[in-house]
Amino acid sequence: xxxxxxxxxxxxxxxxxxxxxxxxxxxxxxxxxxxxxxxxxxxxxxxxxxxxxxxxxxxxxxxxxxxxxxxxxxxxxxxxxxxxxxxxxxxxxxxxxxxxxxxxxxxxxxxxxxxxxxxxxxxxxxxxxxxxxxxxxxxxxxxxxxxxxxxxxxxxxxxxxxxxxxxxxxxxxxxxxxxxxxxxxxxxxxxxxxxxxxxx
Numbered sequence: 001x002x003x004x005x006x007x008x009x010x011x012x013x014x015x016x017x018x019x020x021x022x023x024x025x026x027x028x029x030x031x032x033x034x035x036x037x038x039x040x041x042x043x044x045x046x047x048x049x050x051x052x053x054x055x056x057x058x059x060x061x062x063x064x065x066x067x068x069x070x071x072x073x074x075x076x077x078x079x080x081x082x083x084x085x086x087x088x089x090x091x092x093x094x095x096x097x098x099x100x101x102x103x104x105x106x107x108x109x110x111x112x113x114x115x116x117x118x119x120x121x122x123x124x125x126x127x128x129x130x131x132x133x134x135x136x137x138x139x140x141x142x143x144x145x146x147x148x149x150x151x152x153x154x155x156x157x158x159x160x161x162x163x164x165x166x167x168x169x170x171x172x173x174x175x176x177x178x179x180x181x182x183x184x185x186x187x188x189x190x191x192x193x194x195x196x197x198x199x200x
Contacts, residue, residue, distance in 0.1 A: 028152075029151065032157070034161070042134060044130060045130065047128045047130070048126075049128060051123065051125075059120075065081055078113065081124070095147050099183050100140075107130060111127040141195075142195055144187065159175050163196065173197075
């Protein structure tokens with residue numbers, strides 16, 4: 001292969017890589033996200049998610065689901081939406097990241113999935129299940145709900161995130177940036193996490 005051919009191939013490769021990077025850099029879907037950390041008497045059981053999609057994406061998804069209109073979905077339509085939206089991101093923990101000590105916890109699945117329409121926007125409510133037992137000393141977790149690739153620009157309102165815990169569990173929490181947390185170094189700088197600790 002001649003030198004000019006090699007240079008040409010290199011230029012094409014750089015262009016393709018630039019396109020791939022820019023595809024991740026610019027969001028194609030927008031969602032406002034609310035978060036509640038859920039506990040029962042045994043400890044941390046998951047993250048209650050409330051996703052509100054932009055009108056354009058909502059319209060496309062609802063049309064693909066075969067929805068005829070109204071605020072509620074049939075069981076078949078709900079199952080289709082769950083599979084279409086959450087199925088492809090199951091291996092990415094449904095974009096729910098929980099740091100415990102020096103690693104991310106693996107999500108155990110989805111519970112209580114519900115899809116609805118409000119003001120022309122698709123709304124998803126569901127729990128991403130985890131399992132962290134409560135003990136007598138503090139267990140510390142950092143929770144982030146975000147798409148690291150930025151294909152979906154998730155505006156997660158961690159300042160108004162909440163905790164649902166029964167009496168007998170002591171839970172403290174606050175929202176803050178992720179600076180200095182190695183596991184989250186690939187996330188955008190403006191993303192916040194929910195820092196919490198709990199004990200019996």
